[in-house]
Amino acid sequence: xxxxxxxEAFLSVLNGGSLTYLMVGVMLxxxxxxxxxxxxxxxxxxxxxxxxxLSPLDAMYLAGGVMGATSFGGSISAILLNTPGTAxxxxxxxxxxxxxxxxxxxxxxxxxxxASALGGLIGLFTLLLFIPVARExxxxxxxxxxxxxxxxxxxxxxxxxxxxxxxxxxxxxxxLLLAFTGANQFTGDTRFTGGLDYLWDGIPLVPALTGxxxxxxxxxxxxxxxxVADDKGDKSGAEKMKITGVGLGILSVFKHWPVLLRGxxxxxxxxxxxxxxxxxxxxxxxxxxxxxxxxxxxxxxGNIKGVIAPESANNAKDGGSLIPTVAFGIPGSAETALxxxxxxxxxxxxxxxxxxxxxxxxxxxxxxxxxxxxxxxVLGILLSRFLVLITRIDVNIIVPxxxxxxxxxxxxxxxxxxxVLLTVIMGIIGYLMIRFDYPRLTLVIxxxxxxxxxxxxxxxxxxxxxxxIGYMLGRPISVILIVAIFITFLLPAMRKLRLPGRGGGAR
Amino acid sequence: xxxxxxxxxxxxxTSIWPAVVLLGVAVAAWLTTRGYSPxxxxxxxxxxxxxxxxxxxxxxxRTSLPGARxxxxxxxTSFRRREMMHNPTFLNQLECVGWxxxxxxxxxxxxxxxxxxxxxxxxxxxxxxxxxxxxxxVGLLVLGFQVAVFEWALDYELYRGLPFTKGGLKAW
Amino acid sequence: xxxxxxxxxxxxxxxxxxxxxxxxxxxxxxxxxIPYSPGGGFDTIVRQFAPALGEAMGATVVxxxxxxxxxxxxxxxVHRADPDGYTIGIYNIPGLTVNEVTGRxxxxxxxxxxxxxxxxxxxxxxxxxxxxxxxxxxxxxxxxTPKFSDTGATSTASVxxxxxxxxxxxxxxxxTGYAGSNDSMIAxxxxxxxxTIKPITSLARYLxxxxxxxxxxxxxxxxxxxxxxxxxxxxxxxxxxAQFTLNRVIGAxxxxxxxxxxxxxxxxxxASQSESVISWAEGAGVELDFMGAAETTxxxxxxxxxxxxxxxxxxxxx
Numbered sequence: 001x002x003x004x005x006x007x008e009a010f011l012s013v014l015n016g017g018s019l020t021y022l023m024v025g026v027m028l029x030x031x032x033x034x035x036x037x038x039x040x041x042x043x044x045x046x047x048x049x050x051x052x053x054l055s056p057l058d059a060m061y062l063a064g065g066v067m068g069a070t071s072f073g074g075s076i077s078a079i080l081l082n083t084p085g086t087a088x089x090x091x092x093x094x095x096x097x098x099x100x101x102x103x104x105x106x107x108x109x110x111x112x113x114x115a116s117a118l119g120g121l122i123g124l125f126t127l128l129l130f131i132p133v134a135r136e137x138x139x140x141x142x143x144x145x146x147x148x149x150x151x152x153x154x155x156x157x158x159x160x161x162x163x164x165x166x167x168x169x170x171x172x173x174x175x176l177l178l179a180f181t182g183a184n185q186f187t188g189d190t191r192f193t194g195g196l197d198y199l200w201d202g203i204p205l206v207p208a209l210t211g212x213x214x215x216x217x218x219x220x221x222x223x224x225x226x227x228v229a230d231d232k233g234d235k236s237g238a239e240k241m242k243i244t245g246v247g248l249g250i251l252s253v254f255k256h257w258p259v260l261l262r263g264x265x266x267x268x269x270x271x272x273x274x275x276x277x278x279x280x281x282x283x284x285x286x287x288x289x290x291x292x293x294x295x296x297x298x299x300x301x302g303n304i305k306g307v308i309a310p311e312s313a314n315n316a317k318d319g320g321s322l323i324p325t326v327a328f329g330i331p332g333s334a335e336t337a338l339x340x341x342x343x344x345x346x347x348x349x350x351x352x353x354x355x356x357x358x359x360x361x362x363x364x365x366x367x368x369x370x371x372x373x374x375x376x377x378v379l380g381i382l383l384s385r386f387l388v389l390i391t392r393i394d395v396n397i398i399v400p401x402x403x404x405x406x407x408x409x410x411x412x413x414x415x416x417x418x419x420v421l422l423t424v425i426m427g428i429i430g431y432l433m434i435r436f437d438y439p440r441l442t443l444v445i446x447x448x449x450x451x452x453x454x455x456x457x458x459x460x461x462x463x464x465x466x467x468x469i470g471y472m473l474g475r476p477i478s479v480i481l482i483v484a485i486f487i488t489f490l491l492p493a494m495r496k497l498r499l500p501g502r503g504g505g506a507r
Numbered sequence: 508x509x510x511x512x513x514x515x516x517x518x519x520x521t522s523i524w525p526a527v528v529l530l531g532v533a534v535a536a537w538l539t540t541r542g543y544s545p546x547x548x549x550x551x552x553x554x555x556x557x558x559x560x561x562x563x564x565x566x567x568x569r570t571s572l573p574g575a576r577x578x579x580x581x582x583x584t585s586f587r588r589r590e591m592m593h594n595p596t597f598l599n600q601l602e603c604v605g606w607x608x609x610x611x612x613x614x615x616x617x618x619x620x621x622x623x624x625x626x627x628x629x630x631x632x633x634x635x636x637x638x639x640x641x642x643x644x645v646g647l648l649v650l651g652f653q654v655a656v657f658e659w660a661l662d663y664e665l666y667r668g669l670p671f672t673k674g675g676l677k678a679w
Numbered sequence: 680x681x682x683x684x685x686x687x688x689x690x691x692x693x694x695x696x697x698x699x700x701x702x703x704x705x706x707x708x709x710x711x712x713i714p715y716s717p718g719g720g721f722d723t724i725v726r727q728f729a730p731a732l733g734e735a736m737g738a739t740v741v742x743x744x745x746x747x748x749x750x751x752x753x754x755x756x757v758h759r760a761d762p763d764g765y766t767i768g769i770y771n772i773p774g775l776t777v778n779e780v781t782g783r784x785x786x787x788x789x790x791x792x793x794x795x796x797x798x799x800x801x802x803x804x805x806x807x808x809x810x811x812x813x814x815x816x817x818x819x820x821x822x823x824t825p826k827f828s829d830t831g832a833t834s835t836a837s838v839x840x841x842x843x844x845x846x847x848x849x850x851x852x853x854x855t856g857y858a859g860s861n862d863s864m865i866a867x868x869x870x871x872x873x874x875t876i877k878p879i880t881s882l883a884r885y886l887x888x889x890x891x892x893x894x895x896x897x898x899x900x901x902x903x904x905x906x907x908x909x910x911x912x913x914x915x916x917x918x919x920x921a922q923f924t925l926n927r928v929i930g931a932x933x934x935x936x937x938x939x940x941x942x943x944x945x946x947x948x949x950a951s952q953s954e955s956v957i958s959w960a961e962g963a964g965v966e967l968d969f970m971g972a973a974e975t976t977x978x979x980x981x982x983x984x985x986x987x988x989x990x991x992x993x994x995x996x997x
Contacts, residue, residue: 673759673760677755677759678756678759
């Protein structure tokens with residue numbers, strides 16, 4: 001049944017006016033992706049009322065177009081302005097921005113586009129493979145595995161902030177404290193709210209991240225002056241003017257296919273776990289690539305693998321996040337939640353039998369995601385020649401535009417001016433972190449994971465009646481995760497043992 | 508450590524004060540958790556306590572007390588490869604933060620549609636020292652985007668400003 | 680209870696003779712506040728009712744999502760609006776009632792709201808894994824402190840679970856912290872917990888016949904048999920737990936004039952009879968249960984009294 005439905009969905013896209021909706025979705029997804037503060041979730045939330053008048057299938061094409069294009073759009077601003085367009089692109093800034101400053105933005109965008117498209121395809125292909133066993137996959141991830149996955153993410157923080165471990169851990173603590181703010185779900189108590197009911201639901205993710213990454217970066221850029229790709233310390237002026245390298249970027253993805261594959265697998269798996277999302281997937285993919293690479297010392301200074309790893313994970317997670325959806329009709333991500341909402345709005349009741357009852361819509365979405373991922377990347381490559389010019393524009397023009405658009409984006413998400421205020425505050429905090437050299441990404445990862453970690457450990461304690469360790473050891477996936485956590489911690493130490501002369505010095 | 512990069516780092520960055528402020532935050536958070544029920548206090552309390560220890564280590568590594576070098580080596584607290592290599596003056600930093608605050612104040616006061624062109628044009632003209640024509644063009648482009656995408660295409664009413672919104676601050 | 684009815688009467692009394700409102704609704708838009716983000720149960724029912732309501736009243740009804748603070752922020756927005764009938768909202772009941780009983784300040788009082796109508800009601804049931812040996816509440820309690828799953832300790836489902844199991848006299852552990860109600864049902868399927876109490880419409884997708892057949896019901900929190908072959912609250916000797924329901928209630932700002940209330944009430948009555956709403960409700964398994972303004976106001980007071988009685992259990996567990 002699967003292949004027939006898939007073919008049918010493909011043909012219907014190519015035939016009708018559906019392609020128009022898909023392309024509108026792609027354009028909107030790219031635009032919303034590029035602008036910090038606006039993302040796929042906002043785009044879909046705004047589109048829901050609009051899709052009310054469309055046929056369910058056209059609504060799927062529109063939604064799929066948006067979902068497939070946003071994360072690549074977000075990588076563009078991550079590379080060119082060191083400002084992730086959407087949260088999951090944060091890891092892309094590590095090596096993407098140094099490349100842009102070296103005048104190799106074209107290389108980075110080419111690699112990002114290719115990694116996004118291929119990562120998306122691998123994710124969807126994995127989804128198709130997993131559809132028959134989707135139920136088992138979802139059922140094998142319980143509270144215990146959730147908890148261990150968050151610990152794996154936190155462990156990766158500790159080892160990936162090379163040279164800045166102590167300040168990275170301090171930032172992680174702040175992130176955890178921010179995550180605990182609000183009404184504690186399992187007791188109902190409110191914490192750190194200072195009596196503001198705005199904080200009952202916790203600190204909202206999108207405003208916090210937009211402030212920490214976009215606004216703070218704009219303050220830093222405004223202070224630096226000039227343009228992005230004009231580093232005063234850099235002498236090779238002629239080198240900078242080259243906008244080529246897009247082709248090399250595309251090729252580099254094929255050259256580093258193991259990185260692509262690893263990123264896509266991590267993206268699919270993390271995507272399949274509801275609540276973890278693209279930020280964690282991209283970060284884990286980056287940190288595991290950086291840790292195991294032979295040239296790991298060049299990561300953070302413009303290593304192309306540091307762009308391929310997060311971007312492939314980022315797009316593969318869309319396929320992964322549909323695994324819980326086809327298994328039980330539950331969302332694996334904020335975007336799939338809104339996709340299900342569109343089905344509900346059209347009078348369908350998604351449930352465990354969604355694949356039987358809504359086959360057309362599900363395959364429609366898969367096709368839309370596929371076409372969208374590819375066309376967004378092709379579009380990006382075609383436009384890259386113009387996009388890299390952004391790095392040559394006076395920052396005094398870029399800064400006000402990005403500030404205004406991202407603050408507007410934050411407002412639009414929930415229609416709350418309080419969110420905009422929070423963004424500004426987080427922007428100032430983020431700037432202080434840049435200034436005083438505290439890594440922002442560790443704060444963000446801890447912030448994203450903190451609440452899930454606390455919640456799932458609480459659940460494991462109740463479920464296991466206090467025998468947490470024994471309970472975990474009885475679950476195969478938990479055991480695998482525990483081993484992975486140990487390896488994450490031990491790998492750097494083992495390396496140090498093998499190379500005793502290198503101790504201490506980060507280069 | 509006295510290598511070139513570290514020496515480059517401004518005194519304000521390498522001084523103990525950032526770490527002292529964070530220690531204050533950690534202590535305040537820890538004290539706050541004392542008022543919570545045991546289940547609610549468990550995690551935040553642990554994290555705040557850990558942060559107190561880490562902040563103390565951070566302070567230590569920034570001093571010339573005995574052992575500071577060891578903390579620096581094991582904790583990785585050097586200031587090499589900083590994200591921000593330039594060193595703006597305090598007033599310059601204050602001005603930039605002020606611009607962001609102005610953007611917010613304008614949005615809150617006169618609404619997003621009016622604030623967008625005013626802020627962008629003002630920034631380009633006053634901070635960027637560009638001509639009025641460039642400033643006006645940037646402002647109009649941003650306004651055009653906001654109107655076309657949100658107000659028209661998505662039929663979404665952007666914030667109209669405090670005096671023009673029912674409920675005032677409570678509606679935030 | 681008395682206080683609520685009194686407020687209702689005062690609201691009615693204040694507006695007697697307000698002939699100036701006879702023109703309502705003019706061709707102005709009626710804003711219909713949804714206190715949650717797009718896509719949830721509240722959002723869906725409002726978007727289904729809005730066109731039918733607009734048609735019945737000859738006005739344009741515009742749904743507006745004002746989410747946050749567990750539905751309190753949307754309620755506040757309606758509360759602040761002018762009582763002219765051009766702003767109405769749907770309320771998270773009994774979620775807000777429960778919050779009020781626990782003493783949480785929500786920025787407005789439920790007994791000040793002008794209640795217009797009750798659109799739908801959902802009833803709860805207790806489900807266990809389909810292939811388990813547990814076939815009755817007795818079996819379940821006999822395994823010794825069975826584990827239940829819920830989202831948050833202040834969620835209506837969790838409050839329902841803790842109070843009703845206490846009334847039955849069965850000691851349980853309510854494992855809270857699941858990300859959504861689906862996740863908490865899947866926890867039963869995966870065997871992480873033993874049972875869960877959820878609205879019947881939510882459980883339906885996992886039941887034999889209406890869904891995947893992963894779960895089975897062993898009790899419905901209803902006075903009479905609601906699902907063939909499944910024990911009701913009366914059958915197990917605790918009819919009082921049938922009081923636990925989930926309601927879709929419409930309200931307007933305090934002091935809304937009586938003829939505006941009457942016009943809205945009539946509009947909702949007509950909308951809930953409309954073909955589009957009825958066919959949607961059938962497809963989605965929603966139980967339409969229209970109640971007018973007076974009946975809704977009375978129900979709101981009796982709910983407050985009911986939850987007040989179990990105040991100690993409403994508070995957080997563990």
